[in-house]
Amino acid sequence: LKYFSNLLGAVYRQGNLNFSKDGNAVVSPVGNRVSVFDLKNNTSETLPISTTKNITCVGLSPDGNLAVVVDEDGAALLVSLITRAILHHFHFHKPVNSIRFSPDGRKFVVTKENVALMYHAPGKQREFNAFVLDKSYYGPYDETTCIDWTDDSKCFVVGSKDMSTWVYGAQRWANLIYYSLGGHKDVIVGCFFEKDSLDLYTVSQDGTLCVWESDTELDGLVLKKSRDKPKPVRQGDEEEDIEEERIEGEEGEVIRGKAETPKEKNVRYRQKSRHFFNKEGDFNNLTAAAYHKPTHILVTGFASGIFHLHELPEFNLIHSLSISDQRISSVAINSSGDWIGFGCSGMGQLLVWEWQSESYVFKQQGHFNNMAALAYSPDGQYIVTGGDDGKVKVWNTNSGLCFVTFTEHTSSVTNVTFTSSGFVIVSASLDGTVRAFDLHRYRNFRTFTSPRPAQFSCLSVDVSGELVSAGAQDSFEIFLWSMQTGRLLEVLGGHEGPVSCLCFSPVQSILASASWDRTIRLWDMLDSWQVKETLPLTSDGMSVTYRPDGQELAVATLNGEISFWNPHTATQTGSVSGRHDLEMGRKETDKITAKQSAKGKSFKSLCYSADGESILAGGQSKFVCIYNVKEQMLMKKFEISCNLSFDAMEEFLDRRKMTEFGSLDLVDEGAGDGDGVNISLPGVRKGDMSSRHFKPEIRVSSLRFSPTGRSWAATTTEGLLVYSLDGSLVFDPYDLDLDVTxxxxxxxxxxxxxxxxxxxxxxxxxxxxxxxxxxxxxxxxxxxxxxxxxxxxxxxxxxxxxxxxxxxxxxxxxxxxxxxxxxxxxxxxxxxxxxxxxxxxxxxxxxxxxxxHFDDLSKLCDFNMYNIRYAEALSKQRGVKRAAEEDKDEEEEEDEELSEEMSEPK
Structure with missing residues (x-):
């Protein structure tokens, strides 16, 4: 059995960040999944839950046991962070902007459209409906954006896009039903209560901070008394009856009239001060804010990637730093106030900054464009990935974190691989270079180039790690270099189409190359680089791979087939037709059905399992197929994502988008005046002339099985997905008998x-x-x-x-x-x-x-060794000092004795 283990290569997409209750872990939404980064133990985990679309907001309960996760459409999941299970499904039917639990954990408020909805928080008893609506709060004219609660959960405040802020009573207070605050000229980004007070801070998008002072303490809120229905009275006696005390019912309940009850004074606010962040006058939007009540620290993030730390209410600037050149989408502060988390959705960055020591606790960034390739190290400890952003990143499979990024390539990285030693990474790129990186010193120590510039589309390194080969997609040639000298050894010509894939045999010095010219060529590296065999294919070759023992060759072709060959006899031993298993979804702008478009799809990546008994195949589809090689049949299909925010996910178009003119996605929204649809500019998918927004298409670009046989990984549109073997729940006896108990x-x-x-x-x-x-x-x-x-x-x-x-x-x-x-x-x-x-x-x-264990212990041993050496040197130094002092004392005694002898009369 395989189960989803982790999501690497993506640390943050959009939505709000949260710290765990103890402040040691960050909960980050990544696409339609949620990742938890443990900063103390340096590990990451992706929860085995997923929503139907990208997550926009996450709310954590005060005890840290529950999370409410809401996606773009308003579909919500109640998740237990202890058991990692989904407890309840709910739908808000409209996009939700923010969600916040009350400090006592009994209620939570959700903002959608111009309403704030207060729900009873799910309790410990098992309820049929975990989300029970308590009250709906109206007031703002535009969308509500942010929420904050008072420390005793009596009131909450809601900010809105209509530049107003509304304070609401969470219970029926007589002197506070609601209170509206103005004073801003832009969208409210954050609103925060002071600690144990009704005093308020509001921050707007144009960089304005307003400080509001309340004339009432939290203890001054008075509950509204519930009045029973009064008995009917005569018209003439109305006023007298209201002013008198009345005793009603058998219990003798006293209800006082209006005249005797002193009228409660309503809560009022006044603006104490106003401060501005953009003092130089530059227009820099404030995009995110967070406030830590015990330390009175306000953190604000801006569209330029700058963040400020201010102490309130004096507005003293503590710190200012630029962490990125992209807008800061989310800010969070942990419970102790030491660590500040920042999320930048443009770059896919997640940073945790310790402001007192001015250092990064955590700094991770995924490939902000598609991932193109991956490779496991020989011992399965590391995974290297290359992306369309030209970066090569190395990930630790145990922690799930990236520990080194190489940025030397200037164009898309098309392939990456490890050498057999495991200490060298080789990458090929469209920039016309193949580079070798050293994992000891973290540097690019070799750069291989061709005589004429070529775009390298594939790469392979032989078992010894001495020969590096790369195929060109524009000149149809294969280039061979020596790793030792860095020199070009040979240019292999013969293919009549772009070279799509290269693979060295794991046991012999033979190179297999697949090309669009419908052939696989086997090149003998020992016999002056001659073509040993040419295997004819029925269609263009897309991918080729050797079995781990080198006794079989698997080839994926453009017609959706996988064929198996014996490389020694050059005979085909079997084939699998995988076109029906790809099950391509229908894109929004496709005019043909998914069934028709699947006929033109094929597998782009192949990989044998560690034991060579099965083969993994993936391509332009949301499915990864596992085939049994011997039986030549489909064993299992993995759906790598169910995220409808990607294109080509559903087989049929949404009926609600169908009109008499066809699908709404096909109708261009150009600014025409009825004379027909304007022709879009290059790069525009649909809609507005200046729009460059499009839905990414789901696909698998590369697959690799771990050398340990315990897991496999796939680079997809979603990120780097790792699936592991789950042996804990499976009872799988071997040679069982009655006496085996x-x-x-x-x-x-x-x-x-x-x-x-x-x-x-x-x-x-x-x-x-x-x-x-x-x-x-x-x-x-x-x-x-x-x-x-x-x-x-x-x-x-x-x-x-x-x-x-x-x-x-x-x-x-x-x-x-x-x-x-x-x-x-x-x-x-x-x-x-x-x-x-x-x-x-x-x-x-x-x-x-x-x-x-060697890596962990060697660091500890080195540290201890240096400490022992230091202690030894220190003790020697003290010993020398002590010996010198003793010598000095002896010399002084001798001098005294000598002087006494000299002074004695002879």
Whole structure:
């Protein structure tokens, strides 16, 4: 089974940022998913939930257990942040601008259109309808934009696009029903109550801050008394009856008349002061604001990428910095007030700034254009991606974060790969260069170019890491360079169309090239770079890949087929027709149906699984298909996204957009005066002449299986999606018998029959039991147990040790198991024919775990070593000083004795 594991390559798209209750994690909306970045442990996680369109706002409950996630259409999900499950679906039917829970967690307010809606927050009891509307608050004439609550949840304030701010009572207060504040000349971006007060700050888009003072404290709010319906009275006695005390009912409830009740004074506000951010007069829109009540710090973000920190109410500037050249879309402050989170939707940036030390806690940015290619490192520890923005980024698969970005390319990166050592990344680009990057020193140490400028569309590096090859899409040639010297070795000509894909054999020095001229050519690198074989295809070659053991070749062609070839005999061994499995959606502007357009689609990327038994295929579709190579049949289809904000997602057009003139998306909204549709300018998809807005099309540009066999990744329009093997919930016994029970396994442990206990545990195949058995074996018995294990269980045990080593703290114990298994059984495993296919992913998983621990421990050991050296040097220095002092004391004593002797009479 595979489940969605993580979304890399995209950290923020749009919407509001939130910090967790403890302030250590940032909750960021990424497209139609939600990612949580743990800043203390340096990890990231994408929740296994998704909305139907891009998320616009997220509201977190004060206890940090619940989140309300709302998308562009107003469809909302209630999500538990503890179990990561969806608890409730709801639809607001209109776009929602903001959502905020009350500090006591009992209510939450949602702003949509010109209304503020107050709902009862979902409680601990199981309700049929988790969203119960309490009250609707009207007043503003335009859309409502922002919300803030008082600390005791008695009142809330709502800002609007009509330049007014409205203070509402959350309960039925006698002296505050609503209060409207003016004073601004632009859209209200933020409104904030002072701590434990009704005093207010409002910030507008033109950079104006108004400070409002209330004449009433929070304790001064008086509840409205509920009056029962009075008894009918005579006309003449009306006034007298109202002024008198009346006793009604059997309980003797006292209802006082109006004359006796002192009239409550209504809450009033006055503008205390006004401040301006743009003092120089430059027009710089204020786009986001956040206020931290305990420290009185206001953070404001601007369209130019600048942010300011001010202390209120004095408006003292603490700090000002430019973090980007794009507009800041969202600002958030954590509970302690130390960290400030910024989101820039234009660049896809997410930054967390510690303002006191003036340093970045977290700084991540995705590819702000499409991702084009990816590759796993040989041990599966890292993923490298290249994008249309010309950047090459390296991601850590454990943390999900990017740790280095190379920006040397000046045009789209078309392909990336690791060398077999895992320390060098090679990338090809349309700028006419192939570059090699060093992961030790993080620098571009080789740049390969062709004699005449060429646009490189594909790339491959041989097993030794010495030969680098790249195919050109304009000159139909393949270029070969030496990694050692950087020189061009050969130009391979022969293809009659653009070279679309290159792949070196993992076991031989043979290069396979796919081209649009309907051939696959196999070039022998040892025999003066001659064509060894030419394989004829039925259509243009799109992608070619070798099986991990080098004994099979898979080719994807333009007609939607995947064909399998034996590279030694140059014969076709099978084919799969995948056109029907692509299931392309219909674009909004397409005039043909999805079924017709799918006939012209094909797979653009192929990848074998680590054991070589199945193949992954992806292309211009929202589906990734997994085929069994032996049976040549579809095993599973993954829908990589259900986000309707992308184009080509639905098979049929929306009926609501159909008019008598056809689809509304096909009707140009040009500024014509009835004389027909104006011809759009180049680059305009539809609509207004100056519009450059379009919906990105969903597609899979590259697929790769992890060398460890535990996960696979795909670069898509949405980002870099990682799917992992979920082994925790699957009961998958091996060679099960009636006598294989947990009781019999534990009996063998009591009898100290370690080897048979391990065999029985692996036959039952339950993770907790296997771990219990393994950790019960005494340390000195490990070599004996390893020597007596049957061969078939050696591979299973090695795989289990690799999985345990990744998370366990018993490093030496599991390392001893791994060392003994490899020492005692390594030669036998190597001699077996299926060695490469079955045991290699396990060994790579083991290598990945060891490498990770080595990286973590080596830093710690280095740190400790330097500390010990420092302490040793310090102690030596003190020893020398002490010795010098003792010598000085001795010399002084000797001098005294000598002077005494000299002074004695002879």
């Amino acid at each position: 947990p009781a019999s396994i534990r009996k063998q442990l009591r009898l100290q029959e370690w080897a048979s206990a391990i065999v029985l545990a692996f036959r039952l195949n339950e993770k907790a039991l296997k771990q219990e058995v393994l950790e019960t074996v005494p340390h000195d018995q490990i070599p004996v147990v390893c020597g007596s294990l049957p061969d078939i269980y050696v591979e299973k045990l090695l795989g289990f040790v690799a999985a345990c080593l990744e998370k366990s703290g018993h490093l030496q114990f599991y390392m001893t198991w791994a060392q003994n298994l490899l020492m005692l059984h390594g030669q036998k495993l190597k001699n077996r024919f299926t060695f490469v296919m079955s045991i290699l992913p396990t060994l790579q998983a083991l290598q990945k775990s060891i490498k990770r």
